[in-house]
Amino acid sequence: MKGPEEGNPFMDVDFSATFKRNESSIDVPGFYDGSGIYKIRFMPSELGVWSYETNSNCSELKALTGKFECIAPSASNHGPVKVSDTYHFAYADGTPYIPFGTTCYVWTHQEDELEELTLQTLKSAPFNKMRMCVFPKRYLYNNNDPALYPFDGSKEEVWDFTRFNPDFFRHLEKRVDDLRNLGIEADIILFHPYDNARWGFDKMGMDVNVRYLRYLTARLSAYRNVWWSMANEYDLMENLSLEDWDTILKTVAGNDPYDHLRSIHNCRQFYDHNHPLITHASVQHHDPRYIFEWKTQYNKPIVVDECSYEGNIGLMWGNITEQEMTRRFWDGFLSGGYVGHGETYLHPDEILWWSKGGELHGKSPDRIAFLKDIIESIPGEYRERISFPPQWEYFPCLGKEGEYYLVYLGIYRPAVKQLDLMEGKKYKIELIDTWEMTITPLEGTYDHNSIVELPGKQYIALRIQNV
Amino acid sequence: MKGPEEGNPFMDVDFSATFKRNESSIDVPGFYDGSGIYKIRFMPSELGVWSYETNSNCSELKALTGKFECIAPSASNHGPVKVSDTYHFAYADGTPYIPFGTTCYVWTHQEDELEELTLQTLKSAPFNKMRMCVFPKRYLYNNNDPALYPFDGSKEEVWDFTRFNPDFFRHLEKRVDDLRNLGIEADIILFHPYDNARWGFDKMGMDVNVRYLRYLTARLSAYRNVWWSMANEYDLMENLSLEDWDTILKTVAGNDPYDHLRSIHNCRQFYDHNHPLITHASVQHHDPRYIFEWKTQYNKPIVVDECSYEGNIGLMWGNITEQEMTRRFWDGFLSGGYVGHGETYLHPDEILWWSKGGELHGKSPDRIAFLKDIIESIPGEYRERISFPPQWEYFPCLGKEGEYYLVYLGIYRPAVKQLDLMEGKKYKIELIDTWEMTITPLEGTYDHNSIVELPGKQYIALRIQNV
Numbered sequence A, B: 001m002k003g004p005e006e007g008n009p010f011m012d013v014d015f016s017a018t019f020k021r022n023e024s025s026i027d028v029p030g031f032y033d034g035s036g037i038y039k040i041r042f043m044p045s046e047l048g049v050w051s052y053e054t055n056s057n058c059s060e061l062k063a064l065t066g067k068f069e070c071i072a073p074s075a076s077n078h079g080p081v082k083v084s085d086t087y088h089f090a091y092a093d094g095t096p097y098i099p100f101g102t103t104c105y106v107w108t109h110q111e112d113e114l115e116e117l118t119l120q121t122l123k124s125a126p127f128n129k130m131r132m133c134v135f136p137k138r139y140l141y142n143n144n145d146p147a148l149y150p151f152d153g154s155k156e157e158v159w160d161f162t163r164f165n166p167d168f169f170r171h172l173e174k175r176v177d178d179l180r181n182l183g184i185e186a187d188i189i190l191f192h193p194y195d196n197a198r199w200g201f202d203k204m205g206m207d208v209n210v211r212y213l214r215y216l217t218a219r220l221s222a223y224r225n226v227w228w229s230m231a232n233e234y235d236l237m238e239n240l241s242l243e244d245w246d247t248i249l250k251t252v253a254g255n256d257p258y259d260h261l262r263s264i265h266n267c268r269q270f271y272d273h274n275h276p277l278i279t280h281a282s283v284q285h286h287d288p289r290y291i292f293e294w295k296t297q298y299n300k301p302i303v304v305d306e307c308s309y310e311g312n313i314g315l316m317w318g319n320i321t322e323q324e325m326t327r328r329f330w331d332g333f334l335s336g337g338y339v340g341h342g343e344t345y346l347h348p349d350e351i352l353w354w355s356k357g358g359e360l361h362g363k364s365p366d367r368i369a370f371l372k373d374i375i376e377s378i379p380g381e382y383r384e385r386i387s388f389p390p391q392w393e394y395f396p397c398l399g400k401e402g403e404y405y406l407v408y409l410g411i412y413r414p415a416v417k418q419l420d421l422m423e424g425k426k427y428k429i430e431l432i433d434t435w436e437m438t439i440t441p442l443e444g445t446y447d448h449n450s451i452v453e454l455p456g457k458q459y460i461a462l463r464i465q466n467v
Helices: A112-123 A166-181 A206-220 A242-255 A288-298 A322-333 A364-376 B112-123 B166-181 B206-220 B242-255 B288-298 B322-333 B364-376
Strands: A015-021 A024-032 A038-040 A048-056 A065-070 A081-084 A088-091 A101-103 A129-133 A151-153 A159-164 A185-191 A226-231 A281-284 A302-306 A397-400 A404-408 A416-418 A427-433 A438-441 A451-453 A460-466 B015-021 B024-032 B038-040 B048-056 B065-070 B081-084 B088-091 B101-103 B129-133 B151-153 B159-164 B185-191 B226-231 B281-284 B302-306 B397-400 B404-408 B416-418 B427-433 B438-441 B451-453 B460-466
Touching: A015 A038, A024 A206, A101 A302, A112 A166, A159 A166, A159 A206, A166 A185, A166 A206, A185 A206, A185 A242, A206 A242, A226 A242, A281 A288, A288 A302, A288 A322, A322 A364, B015 B038, B024 B206, B101 B302, B112 B166, B159 B166, B159 B206, B166 B185, B166 B206, B185 B206, B185 B242, B206 B242, B226 B242, B281 B288, B288 B302, B288 B322, B322 B364
Parallel strands: A101 A129, A129 A185, A185 A226, A281 A302, B101 B129, B129 B185, B185 B226, B281 B302
Antiparallel strands: A015 A024, A015 A048, A024 A038, A048 A065, A081 A088, A151 A159, A397 A404, A404 A460, A416 A451, A427 A438, A427 A460, B015 B024, B015 B048, B024 B038, B048 B065, B081 B088, B151 B159, B397 B404, B404 B460, B416 B451, B427 B438, B427 B460
16 A cells, blocks of 8 residues: 655554454554555465455555455465474464474575575475574674665664664565475574674664564564564573563564464573463474473474584584484484474685575485485374383384384494384384485384394484384 | 301301501401301501400300501502592592493303403403492393302202302402402492392392391401492382381491492482492483582582493493493593493303403493593692583583693584683693594694684594693
8 A cells, every 4th residue: 555655654654454254354464665655464364255444543544445355375385384283283274294494594684696595405405494583693604794684774783773674674575485485484583692782683672672573573474484483592682581572472473463383492591482472392402302301391392493503613502413413303303393404514605504504515404304204204193202112212212002113223223122012913124224314124024022133333213013 | 267167157156356556446347258267357557566356256256366467568559449539539548549440240150261351351451440249140141140159059049048158259259359459449239130030139138138248248348449339220129128228338338347438329210329328429321421410419429330331232221332432431531520331242152241241342442541541641630520611611621720621522523613711821732532542732832712723523632731
């Protein structure tokens, strides 16, 4: 809609609309997109004809009405992702969604060529979720300034926090859209502490924070692949109290008509993921085997979004091996949760995937793709963590007793193993070398207490099925 | 002394002596050694002339007196090991003792040839402590019966628990003596649960248990290299309550005039190592980095006597790699405690070092020897765990800030690292490849915040010293 351009429309003009169809009525916030243009984006969840009527404190934008028909979605559109069966996720149409995430914190703040290269890389990578920041980042290996900023302001970084920069948000939206076209969920990080006194976006004050959240959610909520991550390492943001985080959660939830997923990521201290507005636990932890415990504690899906990164930089979370990263994925997925990837190899031009995107150099993504195929092949009812029989109880295992076991031996390397499965059944066994990416059926069938010969090397999994 | 042979001297005759020198007066229990022979073994702690007088409920053995001169010990005799400086150990003469233990649970229950082979192996191994059981063991890979039993009884295992078998104990003593001659402490395990209903030594009842403890301690306490481990995996011994363990501790402490070291080893649940009769925590745990916490909790030396074994058997604690075993040693020692070794490789004749001794087949012992040299070279005042500067805080490190750091990077493999040491000093750095067993001095000197290039591989330690 066209509306007033004079004054400060970001501050002065309220604009929203109510969308209706049959019994459904949804209030949707709008936003000022500059040049006298006001927009409202709506993501209907029902087919058929919808009507709308705008609301505003400005007469030009008030009581505008209209109708449109919501047609069937394209074949690749399953809607936004929601929590499903307590610990899992599914798209709105019921199709299971299994997150295999990666992290490129500020990939949208780079030169166009590099951003396109990131998308090119993602095309053939196994990842279907991207953790990414709204704000730019100042940190080791992150010394470049972005072309666009979210607020009006000078190059000397004197920001007018009362005026947003629509170009910045349009660029962000384009990149969220690019991810959507690749089937990738955008896990959007709303605040982060890595500003290093460069821009001050980590210390704007709660008035500005809330205004920013309302503007961002008004612009982005209608993108079906959006998730809201309140923060990266919330506990490192000294200027924000637990009360502030509560306000932030309420602002996001209150301003997003579609109830997109909401999480908050920690450094040392977990947020209380029992908070009713937190939809799933987004965790930083080096040992994803604890997922089994956290599930009980939170009764929500557990996503270890950060378990250290494959790489060789000096920072303590940035130099695990390709084997260890692969191991942490197997540990986490077979503990009944989800794990995210990141990569931090030294690079002559400081282009590290973890932050800027670009190309992948590590060896874990191929193994993660291999795991993904295996996980996606598990019938849904077997995707729960079970205790593997007594002497293996510390090994992560998905399945159902007597029917299906996918168990991971990790760093342990037995050359022989006596089974202790449910009696009175016959089993077939496949030996999975998670590093070499091979699946080898063992000959014959096995009893519940058969002795199985194993290769005596690390990173082996077994898929055992009742025949 | 000669005494009565008739009746049951084990039950009927009390026999002890009081040893005196100047102000010192020590009551020492004696024991019946069969064939009418009664013995008292005494380990004096002062040079010079001692007198004694026996006590007994039998007139022949009562009020016998004598004198002898305690002469200076041989050069290799530093006396028994005691706790020193809260978290450490030293021999009675003050010489530091740093335990590098191993485990051959029932090596003294094998054929003579195998027992001698074990001793031969130990001669060139780095180990100076041996965990070993008094009772034989029935378990996977432990199906042979010993030649000797601690009680009188038939081959059908109907034991006369009122009569000990002196031959059994003489054999045990010979082996403790053999270890002493190799400079190895005998960490003697008094009870264990691996009987599997074969002999019933795990379920004798507390009357027999106490009598056995009094007999064993009377025989063995005068051996300077004896430590008392109340149990292996005390929490798996269903027939013994916490009250029983308290009685066991009191019986051992009350019957050992020399106050040898006392511990109790767990399976899943730690014993309360704050118990005043426990001298040090003997721990089973897979991650020795927790030593740092346990030291604060118990204020005693922490010995992770079992951290899993290098090997390839199917039991979950018996198949870590040689690299992982080496890593756990470095983790534990640089966390300010001690770690024990064990080895469980499949063997055609079921001779696994962990239980029967024999030969070592693994690759960790050489690396443990390499670590031992490094640890023994650390000046005593630097043998405490310190926090390595902020970003490395999870890396185990011994030393003193600004003076000496021995830090272990474990599975992490940075290719570059910015130091963050005490300012205003110059440092020299040695790069230790704990797997290849090389120590490479880096050229030049470094400032507190220098950037150091590292090989980008796992299992590296740095020795950093103020110059």
